Amino acid sequence: AAQTAHRQRFRKAVNFGKLVMASPDIRPLYEQAAKDRGAPIYAVCIADYLNDPAITDINPIDYRGNVGDPIMILASDDFGVVRVDMMLADADLGTLIESGQAVETPAGSGQWIYFATQPAAAGITVQFQATVFDRPGGTAIERGTKRI
Secondary structure, three states, X not given: OHHHHHHHHHHHHHHHHHHHHHOOOOHHHHHHHHHHHOOOHHHHHHHHHHOOOEEEEEEOOOOOOXXXXXXXXXXXXXXXXXXXXXXXXXXXXXXXXXXXXXXXXXXXXXXXXXXXXXXXOOOOEEEEEEEEEEOOOOEEEEEEEEEO
């Protein structure tokens, strides 16, 4: 079963490589990476598909439940993170407080910042969930909590 799953995942990686090779918008990104790494472009595409992004840290130290409070997310990928989604919920009630996208600041740094857009009531425990995406659609999810 594990071998079958691996073969299926590798087939998907091969299909992603074919998609990149046929795309005039995405192919130049992979061509440059292949040149920089001294590797075939197709190999870089397959490796990117097979390597999911990672979240190193979610840091809500400056989040106090106010609009504009920042939450820092450190994320990485072998080829690049393209999006980070953040969700905040009341951990006790399970109700969504807000969700949205973080912004990489500065660009290419791997440091993403989400700024709260909704107030949260004092005294609750807020659950944070960051979801990181790479170009082929690989994801990583990290959760944390903070009492405000």
